[in-house]
Amino acid sequence: MSLVEVDALTVEFGDLRAVDTLSFRLEQGAALGVVGESGSGKSTVASALLGLHRGTGARVTGSVRAAGTDVQEADGEALRRLRGGTAAMVFQDPLSSLDPYYAVGDQIAEVYRVHSKASRRAARARAVEVLDRVGIPDAARRARSRPHEFSGGMRQRALIAMALACEPALLVADEPTTALDVTVQAQILDLLHGLRQETGMGLILVTHDVGVAAESVDDVLVMRHGRAVERGAVADVLGAPSAAYTKELLGSVPRVDAARPQRPDATGDALLEAVGLRREFGRGKRAFAAVDGVSLTVRRGETLGIVGESGSGKTTLGRMLVGLLEPTSGQVLLSGARADTGVQMVFQDPVSSLNPRRSVGESVADPLRARGDKEVRGRVEELLERVGLDPAHYGRYPHEFSGGQRQRVGIARALAAEPRIIVCDEAVSALDVTTQAQVTGLLRELQDELGLALVFIAHDLAVVRQVSDRVAVMRKGRVVEYGTVDEVYGAPQDPYTRQLLAAVPALDPAVAARRRSARRELAAA
Amino acid sequence: MASETAGAGAITASAPVSGARQFWRRLRTQRAALVAATVVALLVLIALGAPLLALIEGQDPNTYHPHLIDSARGGVPVGAFGGAGGEHWLGVEPQTGRDLFTRLVYGARVSLGVALAATVVQVFIGVTVGIAAGLGNRWVDQVLSRATDVIVALPLMILALALMAIVPSGFPRPVLVALVIGLVAWGGTAKIVRAQTITLKERDFVAAARLSGWPTWQIARRELLPSLAAPVITYASLLVPTNVTVEAALSFLGVGVKPPTPSWGQMLTAADVWYQAAPQYLLLPAGTLFVTVLALTVLGDGVRTALDPRAASRLRIGTGRKREAGA
Amino acid sequence: MTGFLLRRAIGAAVTLLAISVIIYVVFYAAPGNVAQISCGPRCSPAQVQQVADQLRLDDPLYLRYWHFLQGIFVGQDFSTGTAVQHCDAPCLGFSYQTDQQVTQLILTKLPATASLALGAMVLWLILGVGTGVLSAWRRGRPTERILTAITLAGTATPVFVIGLLLMIVVCGQLQWLPFPQYVPFTDDPEQWAWNLLLPWLSLALIEAAKYARLTRASMLETLAEDHVRTFRAYGVGERSIIGRHALRGAVAPVIALNANDFGSMFGGAVLSETLFGIPGLGRELVHAVNVVDLPVVVGMVLVTGFFVVLANAVADVLYAVADRRVVLS
Secondary structure (H helix, E strand, C coil): CCCEEEEEEEECCCCCEEEEEEEEEECCCCCEEECCCCCCCHHHHHHHHCCCCCCCEEEEEEEECCCEECCCCCHHHHHHHHHHEEEEECCCCCCCCCCCCCCCCHHHHHHHHHCCCCCCHHHHHHHHHHHHCCCCCCCCHHCCCCCHHHHHHHHHHHHHHHHHCEEECEEEEEEECCCCCHHHHHHHHHHHHHHHHHCEEEEEEEEHHHHHHHHHCEEEEECCCEEEEEEEEHHHHHHHHHHHHHHHHHHHHCCCCCCCCCCCCCCCCEEEEEEEEEECCHHHHHEEEEEEEEEEEECCCCCEEEEHHHHHCCHHHHHHHHHCCCCCEEEEEECCCCCCCEEEEECCCCCCCCCCCCCCCHHHHHHHHHHCCCCCCCHHHHHHHCCCCCCCHCCHHHHHHHHHHHHHHHHHHHHCCCEEEEEEEECCCCCHHHHHHHHHHHHHHHHHHCEEEEEEECHHHHHHHHHHEEEEEHHHHHHHHEHHHHHHHHHCCCCCHHHHHHHCCCCCCHHHHHHHHHHHHHHHH | CCHHEEEEHHHCCCCCCCHHHHHHHHHHEEEEHHHHHHHHHHHHHHHHCCCHHHHHHHCCCCCCCHHHHEEEHHHHCCHHHCCCCCCCCEEEECCCEHHHHHHHHHHHHHHHHHHHHCCCHHHHHHHHHHHHHHHCCHHHHHHHHHHHHHHHCHHHHHHHHHHHHCCCCCCCHHHHHHHHHHHCCCCHHHHHHHHHHHHHHHHHHHHHHHHCCHHHHHHHHHHHHHHHHHHHHHHHHHHHHHHHHHHHHHHCCCCCCCCCCCCCCHHHHHHHHHHHCCCHHHHHHHHHHHHHHHHHHHHHHHHHHCCCCHCCCCCCCCCCCCCCCCC | HHHHHHHHHHHHHHHHHHEEEEEHHHCCCCCCCHHHHHCCCCCCCHHHHHHHHCCCCCCCCCHHHHHHHHHHHHHHEEEEECCEEEEECCCCCCECCCCCCCHHHHHHHHHHHHHHHHHHHHHHHHHHHHHHHHHHHHCCHHHHHHHHHHHHHHHHHCHHHHHHHHHHHHHHHHCCCCCCCCCCCCCHHHHHHHHHHHHHHHHHHHHHHHHHHHHHHHHHHHHHHCHHHHHCCCCCHHHHHHHHHHHHHHHHHHHHHHHHHHHCCCCCCCHHHHHHCCCHHHHHHHHHHHCCCCCHHHHHHHHHHHHHHHHHHHHHHHHHHHHHHHHHH
């Protein structure tokens, strides 16, 4: 008997067919990666494995058997035994996936008691045991902490501990590392790998990140529009994809080890100079410096990448560069650009960067109107066309556009001010890789055409490497490494940079295994 | 990618009221809200057409009819059903013999008029204070928030009642009542507007507008006000029924609208004495008041659901709503 | 924790001070002859002059306020024509119309109001939260629809309407209870309770509707959160999810609302007291407003503000003890 048997599974939400006649099998102890972009239906599959669609209005047909239980037909009691007992699930956002009001240990104990006849005391002991197993230091004490007292990585460890508590035969992990920094992601993936070797449980890992799948599973299933596009061993699918879509997907994934298009050396004169920038937040005892003494130069026509994990101060730095934040000390010197609108920004969140109550045309027209132009429509249509949108969509509202299109609108708005420099703050992080590639391509084109300088802020080392000429690596408000892309990625000097690079998931399973042992050595050192 | 899915969900949910059309479409799908809207529309028509209705009946609200009162029995109306009939459709008031139907109909004018006027005052003060606190510097915010706290802390009824002690007497009473209710109950609106302004201020589209070179007041007008409309309308629609109740309560206590101006609350003041002889004298104003407040409340709920569909879809599990990262 | 308590106490004190300033300015700087209003219509010019001196009407406003504040903290003297009366702190002023100290007046009315408020609160919490939990649990079923309709009707009914109807039906028609007549607890606890039953019920029914709506809404909101999905995915039963996780999310809003309502009640449940003839603060306030006894009105509003701010502060502290995150933020 296979651990998981999915036959002709179809899930519909109203008119939307999220999963379309999907079938696959997973043997005991095997690991399968379900990979796809947003809207591919991969998370819906994960929920269906535990019968989470029951009673929600979703229409499910076909059959799902997990560890011998028919998930569609099982009665309440059998379903409860299945959920958590034989198959456990780990969710994407570790903060919202735990109850904020109760201690982490108590939540694990609660789940454990559902599936065993254990006493309160025994359940609590079990919680401490599994927390210890997933690498929470001082587990007995931390079990009494509540989720907000944990860091993101620790919370995800706690969720994995909850999954382990009842020794399930199958672990379903839905984007378990998407909300985490790359170094933490590597730790969590290593943890999952270790647990699987130790307990022999099966793993279904749902992810948008091909690299994450390559690191952790034996087989991959590539999904698109609810259907399976390709399935096979990781090395085969990623090494020699047969489906056209898989090829396109893999082609769009930015890599830290692939060749980059060579560009002429950026030797233009300095447009912007940041000197000793420092920015503090909070007052009195709680004051801390988000950015602490950063000096940078942006030259005409080049792309300066700024890379760092969450809390490194990269966004604060970006906001000071465009003048949205006043530095506490230090200054931003501009030469040859107007101080008010000469530096523009493209924002991270395609949802919050456009006013939902104003048409995109009006948003793009803002810089034109603000400087007093009366006839703006023609220019706005020109700009929309330039960024690859239909100029006839002037009067449409942001919710009528996809994430990638909204980022294009944001770029058009930045261009309307005729800036010399555009700061892109995580401008492509929220996008699917194929869309990501298109947007970075557009930025590159515009840069060449208009001689713009770009400051490209991102947490993704591979994307930064792909688009940048020079790179600054930030950590805790400081620049720890600053140089050309080849210097920083090829011969990193700072240990933190090396740690970051070692944590980037590799697409080749063999390389991934090498990296894993390298990480173990780095951690041991 | 996952955040994009969540993002897409968020955008449909926080739906732009780009068109009032969309709002109407969402409101129309709620049967209860539609019925409530019809009732409210009817009440407004009655209030507006009060003189006409009085003309049709051939009575006016302030004429005493001593001949319809049985003074031997302590002032109860003559005849069955409190003197109801072709002459006086709903009977007459005990002791005075004034026509009940016209008093009820004119009462609708006072009730709805005062409630709406008070709401306008509340929204005006609340929005002004809220935006100023949200956009102003630390000191402006401190002072205005403190003042809002005071207004919220003091119970509406007590403060309105107390204020009625010192208001000038020469003024038309209903206007005074509306002003007093408006002046003591703007705290909630101010709090909501301030909170919304602060959230909106942090949105990237406001940052983008600043980078476009707009001055602050232009940003407030172009970016903030349109987004504030939905929460303010929602809140205001829930204020109206409260204001109806407060007006009725003040008049019931004898400090609101003064006789001879008819008001539902005032009619109830003496009603308990007459419940046996003239039950409609109690039940009519009580029933009308109940129906009015109920209809306004249901309509308010409907408006909220139409403007914030997320509230309606709370029944689904795990909506995947993203929280602010990092507590 | 100590820091939090201190911050909270200072915050409450500042709010109270702000309340006193605003109230003083609004009522004592109002247009019209304050001395004449305070003294009452039957006062002779000499008496009015005396009141004017007492209130220091010739001084600038801030000095007058300072004098008033002093009264609250250290007490002050009032001359009533022939004798001089000392008014101990907290002195809220002197009612010239009734020849009484406002503080004394409030103290005599407090027990009745407290009786009404406490009993009603217990009832409305049980009824309201119970109904809310039940409708969240039975969401989407007929039970919920019926409960929702009832609570909606409850929120739409003014308290004096339900009180009137209850009184007429229960005491008038059915004659199950005599018309309520307040009996102090110290005189006869049993009669005290019987006579307060209707006022308690009518207040509680109306308030409970509010609490039911709030509880249901907060619980449904929690039920829509991701962590509930986690527990469902681990086979945790509906009873646990409702009783442990969803209910926990309703605690904070219910405590906050209750603090405000309970505090406000101490300004007198104006309507119920008037309707049922309970000699409490609310009825006294209505009387004072009708005869324009300014010092009493001002005293009452201040006391109400005091109780609301106090109740809110206590609620915050209670909540902080239960949830340490509050302290951290």
